[in-house]
Amino acid sequence: MSELTSTETKTILRITDCQLMHLRTLGKIAFEKRGGSFFYSLPNGHSALNHPLGNALLNWHKKKHDFPKTNEPIKQKSKLALERLLYEVLLPVNRSLGNPIITYGFTSFELKKHIQKSSPSGTAPTLDQHSSYEINSAGRQICSRGGAACDFYIEGLPTSNIVRFITQKLNYDRIYYYGNKRPLHVSIHLTDPLKHLQIMCESENGRRYPGKKAFGDQAIILAEGL
Template sequence: MSLAPCLQKVIKNEGASYVQAPFFLSTCKFMERYLTSNEIKSLLQLSNRELKHMRENGLLQFKKVKNRFLYFVPSTNSILNYSLGEQLINWHQKKHGSKISNSPHNVQTIRSLEKLVWDLLLPIERHFGKETVHVTYGFTSTELKRYISKYSSANTYPALDQHASYEKNAKDNSICSRGGAACDFYVLGMPSSDIVKFISKHLEYDRIYYYGADRPLHVSVNLNESTRHLQIMRVSEKGRRYPSKKAFGEAAIKLAKEL
């Protein structure tokens, strides 16, 4: 089963029109997750006036908590169109200077990438500050994997690293045996050790690979049961990466405190 990910939508109200394009269509009709006013404005490219109009005319589903409005993402849109989701998809343009299509085609892939934003990247951004999260290695489509394998394959492990999520190769076999979705990222001005401590204690994750306080962090989520696996990686004198200490669940929280 596949889902055409790129659509274009024009919304008109009271003489004003704005375009949301291209955007990913959510795989969920109803999500028990909310965005703040600033976040929903960023996602839908709305002004304060347009947001107020849509709320008052029943065009957006929301709830009010004390003095704050919290909004559902419309089923015709997706959190992947938020800035963090765009980083997951478009990261390769900056890293590789490539215009290769990097759109996910598998519904499970889209669900996993949405989960990665909702459950990890967005809570981290909310905790450490807007525009502090920078994705250095995100989703890898079949087309992009082929390009990377040819021109920049060092330290990549597509069969295990979850960057390809549920996408399939030309032989219709899953690229990664683990499913889920993953990205490498850093938080501006923060050592990665602090991010590991925050994630392991407060967030739901599948795997964390820690390469050092000054290196991007590799994190993943899974649609099935999460392993909550923290793996410390070291680098040999010859520059080769190798696994060091590891822990799972509550033990991972204790290991993170040692970093």
């Protein structure tokens, strides 16, 4: 199924309207017409990670960590999961609600080691899906859950609005909601999405702890009450 708008396709391929039209008329790009709009699949050799949101998924750490290496997925399954996170969550959110500002994205094994050494507080690499399907030095998957995850917010929009949109309309695995003025954590899974919404609470001394949770249709109801 074709999943990218004309604007998204032009941005990823770095081409003009005219060039996209020529690709379409020459049969060099797969597309569908829905109403008055075209939706595209990328040609072989191109990745949705070349979209600015894909770049943000990989390079989010540059403003936070003094990490000199590249933060690229090694496992092909990780790349597929990160692309699916774009297709199923970030791009639909961007079209409907506004630009997602990613505060925590993909975390390679090397970046994970750096963070665990320099600033591990609040991180849970074996659970949070930020390392996708990457493996550690012992050859074991860093996060047994797999999938892919990111934390983000939209400037000027309550986070609860984003949670309601995702639970009602999108295919997600897990959402962790920390409050209206904080980024949410959202993940996808390639095969078994749980559609799990977890509300996180904070004690008087600042310790976070899990509150209400729900799955599937019950998650939609829980999100309505935020």
